[in-house]
Amino acid sequence: MTEGTKKPFIVREIRQQFPALRQLIYNKNLIYFDNGATSQKPQVVLDAINMYYSKDNANIHRGVHFMSQQATTEYEKARVTIQNYIHAKKSEEIIFTKGTTDGINLVAFSFGELLSAGDEILITAMEHHSNIVPWQMLCQRKNLTLRVAPINKKGELIIEEFDKLLNSKTKLVAVTHISNTLGTINPVKELAVKAHAVGAKILVDGAQSIQHMPIDVVDMDCDFFVFSGHKVFGPTGIGVLYGKEALLDKMPPYQGGGDMISRVTFEHTTYNELPFKFEAGTPHIAGGICLGKAFEFLSELDMDAVQKYEKELAEYAQDMLDTFEGLDIIGEAKKKTSVVSFVVENIHPFDIGTLLDKQGIAVRTGHHCTQPLMDFFQIPGTVRASFAFYNTREEVDIFIAAVEKSINMLK
Amino acid sequence: MMTLEEKQQEIIGEFEIFDDWMDKYEYIIDLGKELPLIDKDKKTDDRLIRGCQSNVWLDATIVDGKMKFTSDADAIITKGIIGLLIRVLNNETPESVAKADLHFIKTIGLQEHLSPTRANGLLSMVQKMKMTALLNLDNNA
Known part of the structure; x- marks a missing residue:
């Protein structure tokens, strides 16, 4: 529109x-007034949930029958709706997850596999636990260092201190777009330029921004953008990880199972293409479809x-x-x-x-x-x-x- | 001396006069302000029950076969509810504390504070009261 x-x-x-x-x-x-925790759902989303389970319920990406194809079409249509909403270049860059936490853990594991001892992750002092703990776990697993950029008493990131902590060892900057506790809007576009200048990637936690402002991941030039469906007027249990295609291609899968494979033998398995490489098992089909409806609703606003x-x-x-x-x-x-x-x-x-x-x-x-x-x-x-x-x-x-x-x- | 059940009925009676939630809470806040506090030197980590939202301290002792509780909390509403729990359980034998069915909490409409999801430390406090009672039962046996 x-x-x-x-x-x-x-x-x-x-x-x-x-x-x-x-x-x-x-x-x-x-x-x-608890919209930071979760948002209420518009009638179009509620109707879509009811409609899915009343009429379209079938497993996707594998059925020959009508209902399976119908559900697959709707699920993939939702992916494109979300791609368009956040201005991603390709629908392959939209990975369905369980939510923000799941998306961050996916990146911490899969992108983390590309890192080696001595590399650094840089976060800020205003992060949600879900943008702290997965990095701590990664740092322990791969012997990396976690750095924390401080904030001032107003609750703003101190850019000069951030600059001091950013260096050639920094491989990833993980920062919240909007603080869930303070409401602070971080200058993520500016931080992306700084991160890229030292060869680091940047993950933006969009859990608190996606529902409040227009999002353009290409203009922001973030490498990863994560959010939860339930905070943006969609169902719980579904979320999105946006990642740049070239980067997602390099990363190994997060979980193994059905749907994420190309060919399996007992000796060797080859993986499916994006986005399916990162979507093992039967996904939250109703969640994906109805999150698409939430974004259709938002697109009209x-x-x-x-x-x-x-x-x-x-x-x-x-x-x-x-x-x-x-x-x-x-x-x-x-x-x-x-x-x-x-x-x-x-x-x-x-x-x-x-x-x-x-x-x-x-x-x-x-x-x-x-x-x-x-x-x-x-x-x-x-x-x-x-x-x-x-x-x-x-x-x-x-x-x-x-x-x-x-x-x-x-x- | 009132029985444990009579004490519960007395509290239920006191709360019957409130038809408004805010009046009910006004009373709980007053009770919180009157809670006989745990001695400062007993506010130690082993007596601390950490809730996600608020913290509770509890000291339980036995004097002449009867249980004595003192407590504190950082939230006043939590303190008020503690006051009610202590009023019912204080001076009871370990056996009756261990067996106590604290039904008055539900009757006066405060069960949400004792739900596992409330995370204010109150449910853990009741469990600790009962656990201490049980331990003392074993010791006496």
Whole structure:
């Protein structure tokens, strides 16, 4: 769909397509501000799930019968939809995974096989555990060194320190596009140029960006881009690894099994071509097809307008919260979006989260799978409100009043 | 002296007057503020029960055949619920602590706090209370 045909962005109309938003929680209208954890699903995705299992359910890539071919066609169509959405050059570069974590582990294993002792992996201090632990495991397995680029108190990557840690031994930079805890937007395009200048590859963790902004992997010039389906209005258990074809070709398979082979004998096995080389076994067929539907839904939206709207919503919430005495915003990067994390003096985040829940408001509290980041800020956790395009200013107003009420009760 | 069951019924009665969740939690927060705290020098790692969200400390001893619990937590709502659990289990024999069916938690609508997924350390705390009771049963046997 071209820019000109996109529908105008009207929140009221968008909300109507998300049935989960229309429910009462503890007798209050649900306010869902936990979109960083997972997003709600539009009716088109729900219908597609129902349709797949009611009508098209069959195994793919191997059947001679009608239903199998139908399911294969739909699954491969989804791959192309996603390829087009993120502007990848070829559909072979779109590998279906279980999610972001699975994608990172795939790269850590398969790309990791190309590395040797003494090589270095560079990450940042704001990474999710899933972009830390697989690299630690790889470093142990292959005797590599993990370097961590520090951040400042605002929650921004310190570029000069990143530059100092990047060197000819660096083989991979693995960085989050948007911090799930802080909302910081990292300058991934700039980091890709820097990584490539020393001969390193770059993996961008897009778990928190794919749903909030237009993504162009060619313009970003990342070597790998990973995300989860469930955070981008699709089903759980499905995700995507984008990788540049030449690089994916060089990497050995991650898991062995059906679908990923070309010819098997007991003496020797040859592997299938991309993308199937990395998709062993029966995949999450319904997940892939319905993730395609989620991207068809997104393709009709003006993502620039969405990005602007979400940024304004988060800023509005942050400005209101900032007026509370004893409340500290965690993460005040100049470039941030969609996430507001905060702590309140002498009040545990768990208590605020529990009281917000009883007022019908879903937020996340805790360390958000970023314990090193909590250590850096010397806090046990935060309360995190994370927004999607279906949230409204009125919801923020109710949220602010509920936070105030909770603080007063807990003081 | 009230029995363990009578103590549970008393708490259920106290919570019956609240028809609003926020009132119920206001009361729990008050209980949290009144929790008799574990001695500072007993807040050691072996008494710490780490939850994903909040941490709980528990000390269990036996005096004259009755169990005595003191505790602390970093979240006030957790402390309030601990207060209720201790009120029911304190001064009971190891045998009745080990056997206790803490049904009042469900009746007053707080079962979510004791679910394995809640990860606030409370479920592990109850398990530790019961485990300590069981160990003391064995010792006495």
